[in-house]
Amino acid sequence: MVSLQAIWRHPDDLYPMVKLKLAARRAEKQIPAEPHWAFCYSMLHKVSRSFALVIQQLDTDLRDAVCIFYLVLRALDTVEDDTSIATEVKVPILMAFHRHIYDPEWHFSCGTKDYKVLMDEFHHVSTAFLELGNGYQDAIEDITMRMGAGMAKFICKEVETIDDYDEYCHYVAGLVGLGLSKLFHASGKEDLASDTLSNSMGLFLQKTNIIRDYLEDINEIPKSRMFWPRQIWSKYVNKLEDLKYEENSVKAVQCLNDMVTNALVHAEDCLNYMSALRDPAIFRFCAIPQIMAIGTLALCYNNIQVFRGVVKMRRGLTAKVIDRTKTMADVYGAFYDFSRMLKSKVDDADPNAKKTKENLEAILKICRDSGTLSQRKSYIIQSKPQYNATLIAVIFIILALLLAYQSAIRPTNICTIWKVPYVIVVNV
Ligand code: D61
Ligand code: MG
Numbered sequence: 001m002v003s004l005q006a007i008w009r010h011p012d013d014l015y016p017m018v019k020l021k022l023a024a025r026r027a028e029k030q031i032p033a034e035p036h037w038a039f040c041y042s043m044l045h046k047v048s049r050s051f052a053l054v055i056q057q058l059d060t061d062l063r064d065a066v067c068i069f070y071l072v073l074r075a076l077d078t079v080e081d082d083t084s085i086a087t088e089v090k091v092p093i094l095m096a097f098h099r100h101i102y103d104p105e106w107h108f109s110c111g112t113k114d115y116k117v118l119m120d121e122f123h124h125v126s127t128a129f130l131e132l133g134n135g136y137q138d139a140i141e142d143i144t145m146r147m148g149a150g151m152a153k154f155i156c157k158e159v160e161t162i163d164d165y166d167e168y169c170h171y172v173a174g175l176v177g178l179g180l181s182k183l184f185h186a187s188g189k190e191d192l193a194s195d196t197l198s199n200s201m202g203l204f205l206q207k208t209n210i211i212r213d214y215l216e217d218i219n220e221i222p223k224s225r226m227f228w229p230r231q232i233w234s235k236y237v238n239k240l241e242d243l244k245y246e247e248n249s250v251k252a253v254q255c256l257n258d259m260v261t262n263a264l265v266h267a268e269d270c271l272n273y274m275s276a277l278r279d280p281a282i283f284r285f286c287a288i289p290q291i292m293a294i295g296t297l298a299l300c301y302n303n304i305q306v307f308r309g310v311v312k313m314r315r316g317l318t319a320k321v322i323d324r325t326k327t328m329a330d331v332y333g334a335f336y337d338f339s340r341m342l343k344s345k346v347d348d349a350d351p352n353a354k355k356t357k358e359n360l361e362a363i364l365k366i367c368r369d370s371g372t373l374s375q376r377k378s379y380i381i382q383s384k385p386q387y388n389a390t391l392i393a394v395i396f397i398i399l400a401l402l403l404a405y406q407s408a409i410r411p412t413n414i415c416t417i418w419k420v421p422y423v424i425v426v427n428v
Contacts, residue, residue: 006314007395013316014394016323020053023322027056039124040067046114047074050292053322054285062187062282064128065136069179071125072101072144075118077172078111080151083223085110087155094152098145101129135186143179147171158230162262165229166203169210173202180286189279197276200269201286207263208293211256211300212311215244232258244307252307254351260301260342261352264359267294267335271366275328284325291321291334298342302350329372336367 007014024045031041044067045052055066076097079090093100093108100106104123111119118125129137150171159165177198184190210217210227217225218241226240233240236248236255243252270290277283295313305311313321324330343360346353367373 006316010314010316011395013314013319016319017316019323020319024053027053030056036124036127037064039121040071040128043114043118043121043125044070047071047118050289054288058281058285059187059189061133062183062189065132065140065183065187066180066285068125068129068132068136069140069143069176069183071118072129072140073147073176074115075122075125076144076148076151078115078119079108080155080172081225082110083220083225091152091155094148094155097148098141101126101141101144104130133186136183139179139182139186143175143182147175150175159227160230162229162231165207165227165231168227169203169206170199173206174199175202177202184277184279184282189282190277193273193276197269197273200266201273201290204263204266204270205289205293207259207266208296208300211259211263212296212306214256214306215308216310218244228255228259232262249304249307253302253304256300256306257302257350257356258352260297261356261359263297264356264363267339267359267363268366271331271335271363274331280326283328287325287331288322291325291331291338292318294335294338295321298338298345301342301356302345302347328370332367332370332372335363336373339363339367 028042028045031038044055048070051070055063055070058066076094079085079093079097082090100108104126106126107120107122109116109119129140132140150168154168154171157164159168177200178195180201181190181193181195181198185192214228217227224241228240230240233243233255235258236251237243242248243255274283274287274290277286292313295317296311299313300306300311303311321334325334339360343357343364346356346360350356
């Protein structure tokens with residue numbers, strides 16, 4: 001639920017959020033009739049809000065292939081992430097998962113909530129998978145085999161060096177990029193992108209997640225999930241979990257800034273990957289998560305909140321990104337704005353300040369050299385939000401309608417209506 005305070009602070013979030021709500025409603029109505037496809041699309045909406053909407057706007061046969069690709073890998077990841085499964089049980093499943101997707105009889109119960117339902121009714125995903133064209137099946141099986149083997153390797157291996165870190169992120173996200181490039185090519189809509197650029201698309205997203213989810217991962221029960229490379233955090237603390245303790249705040253933020261600086265190196269490849277795409281729906285599918293990532297990195301940089309709770313972009317800004325991202329000019333504009341915002345937070349006393357600024361300058365230069373910045377719609381929040389009369393009028397009309405509707409259905413006293421649930425959001 002979005003707070004009235006957030007709307008008040010960012011009135012221009014309202015319209016994109018209403019559009020997003022309607023788009024989500026429409027997407028839910030488009031669930032196919034056949035039971036196994038109905039299961040797959042309803043499950044997609046449950047296990048991935050962020051990717052479900054961008055997948056839904058792809059053309060039919062590519063959409064079905066990407067939907068199944070997502071659910072197969074999400075099921076594989078559910079086995080990897082379930083820290084209650086013994087290693088000698090988990091590793092063989094990860095290694096053989098690429099064969100299990102061909103067998104609707106295969107079943108392994110694990111995970112929690114919707115992830116558990118995905119595992120318990122995985123036969124629906126296998127049935128749908130077997131209906132896909134051979135080109136799609138081959139690409140999905142190949143990536144599933146390589147990701148399963150990579151995940152198995154890191155079940156018994158710690159992420160020590162930055163090379164380990166890049167290797168792990170390649171297995172769990174870089175390979176998704178390689179697989180998607182194959183699916184886009186198999187659909188006849190795009191040339192086959194290079195593995196290097198496809199891999200960077202995954203690493204930029206995964207590293208952003210690993211940075212943002214530090215606290216959730218380190219507090220995982222029964223066993224911590226640790227993906228930050230020892231080569232980086234050992235420069236600041238003796239144990240990775242020490243970063244979450246109050247007394248280590250200064251060192252923790254310096255380590256965080258070091259991790260963000262490392263993630264920024266992939267941005268250039270991502271911009272090159274996206275600028276080569278031709279199909280508008282595929283472009284939006286690739287661009288929206290990337291803009292969310294650079295926005296999230298700008299939010300996490302120099303932000304002690306990463307060690308106190310989960311830091312997330314506010315829903316209004318997410319809605320704006322989804323609503324506004326149509327062309328490469330929008331991507332250059334967003335990467336430019338969020339990089340400048342991050343740069344404004346760099347304190348020269350930070351041990352990595354020089355490297356951070358270098359990596360940001362490289363991004364800013366690509367965006368400037370694109371010659372498209374003048375057309376851009378800015379994401380930078382004005383210090384004082386401009387309240388235009390019409391917007392205030394819209395808010396009042398909506399509230400008046402709410403009031404009228406409320407009094408129409410049950411004439412109660414005025415004060416109950418205003419007790420709207422109040423959610424604290426870390427605003428950018
Ligand atoms: C273009 C468009 C989308 C792209 C892309 C290029 C390149 C890579 C990716 C998406 C993948 C980005 C992953 C970032 C989020 N991290 C995770 O979900 C981690 O699990 C990784 C293993 C399973 C990957 C599942 C996946 C994700 C997105 C997809 C996809 C498959 C298939 C098609 C399209 C998008 C993370 O999981 C967090 C969680 O459990 O919720 C983890 O366990 O580390
Ligand atoms: Mg995982």
